[in-house]
Amino acid sequence: MQNEDYAVEVHDLTVAYGTKPVLWDIDLSIPAGRLAAVIGPNGAGKTTLIKAMVGLIKPLSGGVDFSDKEIKNGRLRNKVAYVPQSGSVDWDFPATVLDVVMMGRYGHLGWFKRPGSLDKAMALETLDSVGMREFASRQISQLSGGQQQRVFLARALIQQADIYLMDEPFKGVDAQTEKSIVLLLKQLKEQGKTVIVVHHDLQTVADYFDWVILINLRIVANGLVGDVFNEENLGIAYGNRGLLTKEVT
Numbered sequence: 001m002q003n004e005d006y007a008v009e010v011h012d013l014t015v016a017y018g019t020k021p022v023l024w025d026i027d028l029s030i031p032a033g034r035l036a037a038v039i040g041p042n043g044a045g046k047t048t049l050i051k052a053m054v055g056l057i058k059p060l061s062g063g064v065d066f067s068d069k070e071i072k073n074g075r076l077r078n079k080v081a082y083v084p085q086s087g088s089v090d091w092d093f094p095a096t097v098l099d100v101v102m103m104g105r106y107g108h109l110g111w112f113k114r115p116g117s118l119d120k121a122m123a124l125e126t127l128d129s130v131g132m133r134e135f136a137s138r139q140i141s142q143l144s145g146g147q148q149q150r151v152f153l154a155r156a157l158i159q160q161a162d163i164y165l166m167d168e169p170f171k172g173v174d175a176q177t178e179k180s181i182v183l184l185l186k187q188l189k190e191q192g193k194t195v196i197v198v199h200h201d202l203q204t205v206a207d208y209f210d211w212v213i214l215i216n217l218r219i220v221a222n223g224l225v226g227d228v229f230n231e232e233n234l235g236i237a238y239g240n241r242g243l244l245t246k247e248v249t
Helices: 046-053 097-109 117-129 145-157 175-190 202-208 231-238
Strands: 006-017 020-031 035-039 061-066 080-083 163-167 194-198 211-216 218-224
Touching: 006 046, 006 194, 020 046, 020 194, 020 211, 020 218, 035 046, 035 175, 035 202, 046 163, 046 194, 080 145, 097 117, 097 145, 117 145, 145 163, 145 175, 175 194, 211 231, 218 231
Parallel strands: 035 194, 035 211, 080 163, 163 194
Antiparallel strands: 006 020, 006 061, 211 218
């Protein structure tokens, strides 16, 4: 029975690349309205988990359920926003910053309706919120990695989704950009949104997030930061001790 208190439930999920299992028998529930970190060592399956959640990877078994009835009825693109790793995007695509952000509106407009003045105003306002409005006419390929990440965050924000899945949004950004992104994520949480973030810096988990998922091919722990983000679970996930006293990248 689906628990309506949960935004996302993953059940019996197994994913493999060829004959190599990447995720094994994943069972996971994430409550609605949480700001959740997905953490684990390199190769643990963090990115694969996010991609499986948004349907970019087909699992060998199991699946993902969303509590929102509109998502169940096939309106995933309107309700779930995905921010990929900046390194996985073809930045040579000829588009301006404004064009990229406007792409986030097509889920609401449909592919055959052109964005109007209201959509453009929303896009500019969203770029303002990530500090990128002055770059609206700039080609996306001309931006730094941190600036590109802000633009993709803006594209997700303009979707006005209920669930946001982000794959290392802090990777390659400077400290000021990271602070700005964290503030935006916390604002989404305050609005009742569910935000799930692949994250690598253990030192900031307790400051940035209220929920944490520790993973290493299987789920090691899943719950409130204060309950499961501890040396014991980190030792199981990473295979060593003392991780809370040093930075892990």
